[in-house]
Amino acid sequence: MELSSSILLTIALAPLVGCLLAGFLGKQIGRAGAHSVTILGLLISCGLSFYVLYQITAGGAPVYNHNVYTWFEIGKYTASVGFLIDRLTAMMMVVVTFVSLLVHVYTIGYMADDDGYQRFFSYISLFTFSMLMLVMSNNFLQLFFGWEAVGLVSYLLIGFWYKRPTAIFANLKAFLVNRVGDFGFLLGIAAILYFLGTLDYATAFASAPTLVGKTLAITQHVQWDAATVICILLFIGAMGKSAQVPLHVWLPDSMEGPTPISALIHAATMVTAGIFMVARMSPLYELSDTALSFVLVIGATGALFTGLIGIVQNDIKRVVAYSTLSQLGYMTVALGVSAYAGAVFHLMTHAFFKALLFLGAGSVIIAMHHEQDMRYMGGLRKYMPITWITMWVGSLALVAVPFTSGFYSKDAIIEAVGESHRWGSGYAYFCVMAGAFVTALYTFRQMYLTFHGKERFTVVEHHGHGHHDDHDDHGHHKPGELAHAPHESPWVVTLPLVLLAIPSLLVGFFTVGPMLFGGWFGGAVHVNEVNNVLGEMGAHFEGAAGMALHGFSLFGPFGLVLLAFAIQTYIYLFNPSVADKIKSALKPIWVLLDRKYFVDDIYFAIFARGGVALGRMFWKGGDAAVIDGVLIDGSASMIQRIASGVRRLQSGYLYHYAFAMILGLILLLGGYWLIGQ
Numbered sequence: 001m002e003l004s005s006s007i008l009l010t011i012a013l014a015p016l017v018g019c020l021l022a023g024f025l026g027k028q029i030g031r032a033g034a035h036s037v038t039i040l041g042l043l044i045s046c047g048l049s050f051y052v053l054y055q056i057t058a059g060g061a062p063v064y065n066h067n068v069y070t071w072f073e074i075g076k077y078t079a080s081v082g083f084l085i086d087r088l089t090a091m092m093m094v095v096v097t098f099v100s101l102l103v104h105v106y107t108i109g110y111m112a113d114d115d116g117y118q119r120f121f122s123y124i125s126l127f128t129f130s131m132l133m134l135v136m137s138n139n140f141l142q143l144f145f146g147w148e149a150v151g152l153v154s155y156l157l158i159g160f161w162y163k164r165p166t167a168i169f170a171n172l173k174a175f176l177v178n179r180v181g182d183f184g185f186l187l188g189i190a191a192i193l194y195f196l197g198t199l200d201y202a203t204a205f206a207s208a209p210t211l212v213g214k215t216l217a218i219t220q221h222v223q224w225d226a227a228t229v230i231c232i233l234l235f236i237g238a239m240g241k242s243a244q245v246p247l248h249v250w251l252p253d254s255m256e257g258p259t260p261i262s263a264l265i266h267a268a269t270m271v272t273a274g275i276f277m278v279a280r281m282s283p284l285y286e287l288s289d290t291a292l293s294f295v296l297v298i299g300a301t302g303a304l305f306t307g308l309i310g311i312v313q314n315d316i317k318r319v320v321a322y323s324t325l326s327q328l329g330y331m332t333v334a335l336g337v338s339a340y341a342g343a344v345f346h347l348m349t350h351a352f353f354k355a356l357l358f359l360g361a362g363s364v365i366i367a368m369h370h371e372q373d374m375r376y377m378g379g380l381r382k383y384m385p386i387t388w389i390t391m392w393v394g395s396l397a398l399v400a401v402p403f404t405s406g407f408y409s410k411d412a413i414i415e416a417v418g419e420s421h422r423w424g425s426g427y428a429y430f431c432v433m434a435g436a437f438v439t440a441l442y443t444f445r446q447m448y449l450t451f452h453g454k455e456r457f458t459v460v461e462h463h464g465h466g467h468h469d470d471h472d473d474h475g476h477h478k479p480g481e482l483a484h485a486p487h488e489s490p491w492v493v494t495l496p497l498v499l500l501a502i503p504s505l506l507v508g509f510f511t512v513g514p515m516l517f518g519g520w521f522g523g524a525v526h527v528n529e530v531n532n533v534l535g536e537m538g539a540h541f542e543g544a545a546g547m548a549l550h551g552f553s554l555f556g557p558f559g560l561v562l563l564a565f566a567i568q569t570y571i572y573l574f575n576p577s578v579a580d581k582i583k584s585a586l587k588p589i590w591v592l593l594d595r596k597y598f599v600d601d602i603y604f605a606i607f608a609r610g611g612v613a614l615g616r617m618f619w620k621g622g623d624a625a626v627i628d629g630v631l632i633d634g635s636a637s638m639i640q641r642i643a644s645g646v647r648r649l650q651s652g653y654l655y656h657y658a659f660a661m662i663l664g665l666i667l668l669l670g671g672y673w674l675i676g677q
Contacts, residue, residue: 003055003064008083011048011093012132014041015100019125026118034118038125039104045128046097053090063523065138065202076197084138084201088344088524092135092276095351099268100128102496106359107260109492110366114258120160124264127153131269135276140189140199143277147185147241150270151178157265158257167256174250181240181247188233191216192284195226205283205526212287231284231291235298238274242328245302249600251325252309255317259362262317266324267354272347275331279340283526286338292531293423296336300428303329303435305597310442312593315372316361319446323398324354326435333428334413337420338531345515346409349508353397353406356500360391363493364450367486368457374446376480379455383486388451390497395447397504399440399561402551405508408544410436411551412516412537419533436557440564448572459485509544517541 018041022034029037055061067082083089104124111117130153134146159171189199195211196204211230215223238244243251251271255262265271278285278295285292303326310322327350334343365372367384381388397406414436417429457480488494514520517538527534541547551558571578583590595601649660 001055001059001061003052003061003085005066005068005083007048007052008064008085008136009068011045011052011097012083012129012136014044015125015128015132017041019122019129022118022125023122026122029118031117034121035104035108038121039101041125042097042101042104042128045132046094046101049090049093049097052085053094056085056087056090057520067138071141077193077199079141079199080139081142082138083136085136086524087521088276088279089135091344091348093132095348096128096131096135096269099351099355099500100124100131100264102499103260103264103355103359106263106362106493106496109490110260110362111258116160120157120258120260123153123157123160124260127157127264127270131273134273138201140192140201140204144186144189147237147273147277148182150265150273151175151182151241154178154254154261154265154270157261158254160257160261164256170250170253170256174254177247177250178240181237183236184233185237185240188230188237191226191230191233195230201280208283208287211284225288225290227284227287228290231281231288232294234281234284235274235278235291235295238278238332239298240274241277242271242274242332243302243325244274244298244328244332245305246599248302248306248325249596249603252318252321252596255315255321259317259358259365262321263355263358263362266321267358268351271324271328272331272351275328275335275343275347278332278335279344279525282338282340285335286526286528286531289422292336292338294336295332296422296428297424299329299332299334299336300424300431301329302326303333304431304438307435307438307442309593309596311438311445312590313442314375316364316374316377316446316450317358317372319374319442320354320357320361323357323439323442326439327354327398330410330413330432330435333417333432336428337416337422337425337533338527339413339416339534340525340527341516341521341534342409342412342416344521344525345512346413348511349397349405349409349504352500352507353394353404353504356390356394356497356504357398359493359497359500360387360394363387363489363497366489366493369482371457371479371482373479374449376457377450378453378457379451380486381451384451384488386488386494386497390494390501391451392447393501393504395443399443399564400436400557401561402548402558403509404505405503407548407551408508408512408516411547411557412512412534414557415537416533419536422531433557433560437560437564440561441568444565444568445572448568453572453576456480457482457486459483509548512544512547513541 015038018038021029021037026034056063064083064085067080069081071079071081073079104121107120107124111120114120127150130146130149132146134143134150137143137146155171155175158174159167161167192204193199195214196207198204198207208227211227214226216226216229218224236247239247251266254266257265285295306322306329307326310319310326313319313322327346331343331346331350334340334346363384364377364380364387367380367387368377371377393404397404400407400410414429414432417425417432420428460481460483511520516534529535542550553559554562571582592598
């Protein structure tokens with residue numbers, strides 16, 4: 001049976017209705033009303049998304065591609081609001097709504113003491129609506145609308161605590177860096193309209209082969225391949241949204257927002273929009289090996305080098321943030337070797353275990369009264385058993401221990417890069433293998449520092465008035481001093497952790513066969529036969545269990561994970577002083593990583609300070625000197641000078657006037673005489 005447009009509209013609009021009710025009627029409906037309407041909207045959306053996924057995969061529903069509303073028609077160009085629902089879209093809808101629903105529930109506990117409770121629920125529902133519009137769209141214009149809308153909401157959410165200068169700095173940074181990417185993205189869409197004459201996906205992809213041989217004149221003598229230009233421009237958009245090097249600098253700073261946001265935006269949904277977009281555009285990317293090599297090298301660089309920064313972080317959320325950057329690098333690498341299904345598969349498994357790790361980190365932060373520094377934690381496992389166990393599940397999935405869902409998606413990517421012969425695949429293979437070791441290093445360090453070893457905090461009896469809700473409780477104590485002992489978070493926080501731990505463990509085992517090697521995505525993803533690395537791997541695929549047993553090899557990524565486990569166990573459980581010795585021995589490297597390769601400093605010096613200097617130059621040179629000095633003040637002073645000169649002529653003395661008359665007469669007569677000559 002065919003999907004109905006009313007169901008699809010309900011999926012997209014239910015979160016929007018919740019957002020508007022919580023946002024505009026927040027005071028009238030109160031806190032309980034705000035979280036009830038938004039969670040109900042998400043529940044409807046999530047339930048229907050599962051129904052759509054079932055219909056598309058098992059119910060025999062054909063791919064749905066219809067316009068719901070025509071926005072405008074100008075000549076041969078039309079802009080519509082429409083939905084394209086195939087297996088790729090249906091899977092994304094389920095991931096977005098499911099993770100978002102759990103984040104909504106979790107927020108009840110996390111934001112319980114916050115003044116902006118209703119505003120927060122309104123924002124996260126608006127975010128879900130924007131994300132659904134992005135993934136469900138069937139044309140480039142609607143994609144761009146969703147793209148910009150998630151950017152706007154992420155700006156609002158990162159700066160949610162707008163009285164904190166750091167939060168305002170972080171949301172401005174995210175906004176500006178995303179503008180750079182969006183500029184490329186917009187140019188890419190414009191190039192598609194210019195060459196293919198349409199904004200509709202199906203029409204554009206059908207006529208994509210006509211791009212072969214077409215060029216774009218960059219200068220008079222330089223011609224670039226049209227498909228390559230389009231694909232690289234679109235990917236620049238993905239670099240901003242999906243935080244790829246060198247546009248990655250906004251994501252770690254965005255940890256200034258409340259933790260539920262980190263889980264929703266920076267793990268499961270928004271940052272994966274770029275990955276989804278490139279997979280959706282696979283018919284275009286398959287036309288350009290140059291663009292795919294560019295994607296591959298950028299992704300590989302991010303996978304290794306951003307992961308390295310995670311090793312030196314002490315803030316529990318920033319470790320997870322750098323791990324997100326690294327995993328986004330892995331997804332991008334998969335796109336670069338034409339393993340689009342592998343990228344989207346990793347996107348799905350990563351959404352579950354990374355959201356779990358962020359929410360677990362949030363649970364720890366609640367227990368520690370908003371202390372985020374892992375150096376003041378330790379031994380929390382006996383206080384918080386549910387958080388401890390679920391975070392270990394997420395961590396094992398992140399480091400890709402066989403049988404966890406992270407293993408199936410990450411190992412498939414590493415293998416696909418090994419199979420590929422594309423330019424840059426050798427460098428990429430080194431990066432993803434080394435990245436597996438690095439991931440394990442920072443993940444085990446985080447778990448040991450937080451939950452194991454001796455307690456590095458002290459409980460100080462708190463005199464005076466209860467808990468402060470301003471999210472800087474540690475301002476009233478020295479770091480590591482708590483008002484009362486940490487304890488397990490309430491059920492609204494732990495239930496989402498358990499519900500995310502289940503797919504983090506199991507979803508990979510059941511879906512790896514069809515999604516990666518069974519052509520599950522069908523026509524949603526297009527790969528040329530010559531680039532089909534997953535097809536080559538599928539010939540040796542022996543089922544999920546066989547793949548996992550094969551993964552226990554000590555000469556593959558698992559061996560590196562075991563090595564990292566052994567190193568970190570020795571350091572953090574048996575000999576903690578070694579960590580400081582290593583740090584002092586490798587001081588230059590530690591400084592390089594701690595300063596994030598100085599990329600932020602360079603950007604700040606060139607763009608931020610450069611922008612200020614340029615503004616000051618225009619102000620002093622243009623505004624003050626030319627406009628004020630010459631045009632405005634200059635014209636006034638010129639009139640004043642003329643007036644004072646003329647004023648001297650009107651002296652009131654008779655002999656002055658007689659002298660002027662005689663002088664005038666002489667000049668007149670002289671003039672006549674000259675003309676007569």
